[in-house]
Each structure stands twice: as structure tokens, then as C-alpha cells.
Amino acid sequence: MTTADLTITPLTVPKSVDDADAADFIAFGELNRLVCDEEVGLPDLSPTASQMLASWQDESDSLHVGYIARRGGDIVGMVTLAYAQEEHAKAAEFDLLVPAAHAHECIAESLLLYAEEDARRRGRDVLQTWTLHRPAHTEDALVPKTGWGRIPSTALSQLLEAHGYGLEQVERNSELDLHADPGILERALAEATAFAGRDYCALAWELPTPPALRDGYAAVLARLVTDAPSGDMEFDEETWDADRVARRDVRMTSAGQLVAVSAVEYVPTGEIVAYNELLIGPDRAGVTHQFGTLVATEHRGHRLGTIVKCANLLRWRELAPQSPRVSTFNAEENRPMLDINEALGFVPVSYAGAWQKKI
CATH class of the missing domain: 3.40.630.30 (Gcn5-related N-acetyltransferase (GNAT))
Structure with missing residues (x-):
């Protein structure tokens, strides 16, 4: 035709x-x-x-x-x-x-x-x-x-x-059964928290982001396009500040959406150096989506990815108890994050191909 x-x-x-x-x-x-x-x-x-x-x-x-x-x-x-x-x-x-x-x-x-x-x-x-x-x-x-x-x-x-x-x-x-035994999450969180030590402090909030945290959150959000594995994809570096975080919060909570953030602060400097986001639509019995997850490059190796993931998933069971599962995307070469997912019970369900052309 x-x-x-x-x-x-x-x-x-x-x-x-x-x-x-x-x-x-x-x-x-x-x-x-x-x-x-x-x-x-x-x-x-x-x-x-x-x-x-x-x-x-x-x-x-x-x-x-x-x-x-x-x-x-x-x-x-x-x-x-x-x-x-x-x-x-x-x-x-x-x-x-x-x-x-x-x-x-x-x-x-x-x-x-x-x-x-x-x-x-x-x-x-x-x-x-x-x-x-x-x-x-x-x-x-x-x-x-x-x-x-x-x-x-x-x-x-x-x-x-x-x-x-x-x-x-x-x-x-990958997807995780949110109604499975939380014991795996609880044990992993306890072990990772002990391993990370007192230099790292866990934070948690639901959007909108508290004003006092917006600058710190903006700094770590800006690093998603630079620190996350992306092959040769040429992503544009993003400019973030507290106002942009506030605008994003409005967009992400529109139409009755709920977003929970788990983060880690590096105590010696007060910087937010890791975060994880979970989002669900107005139907709280629907699928949960994991949005950004990142550990700043210089703070990797301290099990901060496990901390933010487990802490958010455990709290999510109280915030959205009817949601059956959470869905997330990770680069196949990002073995550290996939290792965490697999240890927590995530299983692969589909794949995405990232394509690029220069004109």
C-alpha cells in the first residue's frame, strides 16, 4: 500500500x-x-x-x-x-x-x-x-x-x-514482585547500611521535594546523563537547579501520580550522592515504575545502590500496598546495578534497543 x-x-x-x-x-x-x-x-x-x-x-x-x-x-x-x-x-x-x-x-x-x-x-x-x-x-x-x-x-x-x-x-x-517476602530486602538493606558506614546517611521523601533538599537533589539529577552507562549515545548534558527540580516535581505528580524518593547523603560534605525514584499513577493497584536510580561515580563501591533501592521498595509497600510489581530498565553493561536487581528478585521481562544516527 x-x-x-x-x-x-x-x-x-x-x-x-x-x-x-x-x-x-x-x-x-x-x-x-x-x-x-x-x-x-x-x-x-x-x-x-x-x-x-x-x-x-x-x-x-x-x-x-x-x-x-x-x-x-x-x-x-x-x-x-x-x-x-x-x-x-x-x-x-x-x-x-x-x-x-x-x-x-x-x-x-x-x-x-x-x-x-x-x-x-x-x-x-x-x-x-x-x-x-x-x-x-x-x-x-x-x-x-x-x-x-x-x-x-x-x-x-x-x-x-x-x-x-x-x-x-x-x-x-526487569520486574519485581512487590508482594513477595520482604526479608530479602530487609537483610540486604541492613548489610549494605553497615558496610557503607557512618559517612553515609539515608534520606526519604515523597514529591514535591522539600525546599531544603532541592539544590542537592538537582546536583545528583544532573549526573544521570553523565554518570549512567550509555555506550556511545550522545546525551546532552542538562542544567539543573532548585527551580528545575520544583518544575519536575509538578510534572511528575500531575494526574494524581505518587512519587517516592530514597537518597543517600554523604555526611562530610552534605551532598546527595545516590538516589532511587518509584512512581505510580492514580490507580494505586497498577504497576509501579522505577524512574531514575544513580550512584555518583566517586561514591560507588559502598553499596549505596542497594541502600536506595531496598529502602524505597520497603517503604513503597506501605505507600502503595496494592501495587503488584515494579518495572525498571537498566543498561545490560551496568552489571553492578543488575547484580543488585537479580539479588533482590528482579526478573527480565523485555528489552529495549537504543538507536542513534548523526545527520
Whole structure:
């Protein structure tokens, strides 16, 4: 089937999902969940339209734009792009959303070219996207440039390869049963706390971040793109301060979301040197998502990753007792963090491929 009858138009960002012009944005949320379900059987990997709306409305730190592909009035695909707003930023992150029913109709290719042109117009020359995959069971699976992990080929990965994108990294998506015996978490936390010693102090809060902690939290959040394993992905360094933390808090707690933070302070300097975040939507019986987790490079080797993970998971059982499981992504080469996950009972359920192209 050709794309001669395909129309591509901008995605409208409404003031509210209850507004008359919100239909396309709601469809965006539904399509995102459908694609996650079709690709790996995990629709909850995607937030709902209500959960995403605040991030799309606030352009202070990241600009989000989207385009809808229609045929005969029916939505047959979308592409969304995110642009960091730092002056030095040169990357464009995009997400291609085409349901299986239209996977072989050249729609994804049309949207890909549209996204690349949008990035060029905005002066970006590094394009990045992620693909979802079930576990690889074939000898001809794709191996990233890092050499860690492998994923099966899909229609979307083949399209990206054909257009010059390289597979830079594989991430593992793991889940933990939140209703399992907490003894493993309790023992691991006690052992890690004793090992770390008195120079490290545990902190905990729910968003919004207390004003006294915003500067320290901003400093460690800024290090996620520089300290986390990322292969050759060229992520733009981010500028963080207390005001940006406050803006992020508003976005992350929109639509009734709950976010808990576990952190570690290095007592001699007062710096926050490790953190872990857990988030759940307004349905407290839904899946929990682990957002950022990081231990600052110079403080690794003190089991701080175990401390922030275990402390947050144990507290989460009280904050969201109905949530059945927590989902997280980690780079396959990040063995220290994967070792922690595996010891705590996380099991792999899907994988993501990180792709990049320079134009």
C-alpha cells in the first residue's frame, strides 16, 4: 500500500484531557499503550494521556512535539519528538508509534522521515530512539556496539538500520514482585547500611521535594546523563537547579501520580550522592515504575545502590500496598546495578534497543 493518501498533521496539546480538542492526545496515549502491548505484551510500560499531559504543556526544560498520520480520517500512526532546551543541545529523541495492523504500509518510514526533517529544522544533528523487544532466542539476534545484550530483529529495527541508525546499547526491562517476602530486602538493606558506614546517611521523601533538599537533589539529577552507562549515545548534558527540580516535581505528580524518593547523603560534605525514584499513577493497584536510580561515580563501591533501592521498595509497600510489581530498565553493561536487581528478585521481562544516527 502506498502513502499517497496519507496525511500527517501536528498533534494538538490540550489544556485538559476533558477539553473538546483533546481527542487526538487521548488517542496518542492509547496508541502508545497498544504498541507496548503488541511489541512486548506490557501496555503499562506507557503512561496514560493524563499522566503525560503536564510534561507536554511545560516547555521550560524539554519541548515535546508530535505528528499524526491519518488515512481516510483514521489514525494509522504517530511520531513524537522531545528536545532538551539547553542552548548547547544537539539531540532529538523520537518515538515511532505504528500499530501492527499497519506495520507494512510504509507509514513508519514516512513518519521517520518527517521526524528527521523536524529535527533538521530545529538545528539538531543527533537522532535517538528506542525499540521494544521480547527476549532473543535466535542466533542472528542483533548485538549492540557495547557488546552487551542482544535483541531480535523487528520491522522497526530493520527500518532504522536501513536508514542509517546504529544499535548503540541494549537495556533490560526487569520486574519485581512487590508482594513477595520482604526479608530479602530487609537483610540486604541492613548489610549494605553497615558496610557503607557512618559517612553515609539515608534520606526519604515523597514529591514535591522539600525546599531544603532541592539544590542537592538537582546536583545528583544532573549526573544521570553523565554518570549512567550509555555506550556511545550522545546525551546532552542538562542544567539543573532548585527551580528545575520544583518544575519536575509538578510534572511528575500531575494526574494524581505518587512519587517516592530514597537518597543517600554523604555526611562530610552534605551532598546527595545516590538516589532511587518509584512512581505510580492514580490507580494505586497498577504497576509501579522505577524512574531514575544513580550512584555518583566517586561514591560507588559502598553499596549505596542497594541502600536506595531496598529502602524505597520497603517503604513503597506501605505507600502503595496494592501495587503488584515494579518495572525498571537498566543498561545490560551496568552489571553492578543488575547484580543488585537479580539479588533482590528482579526478573527480565523485555528489552529495549537504543538507536542513534548523526545527520
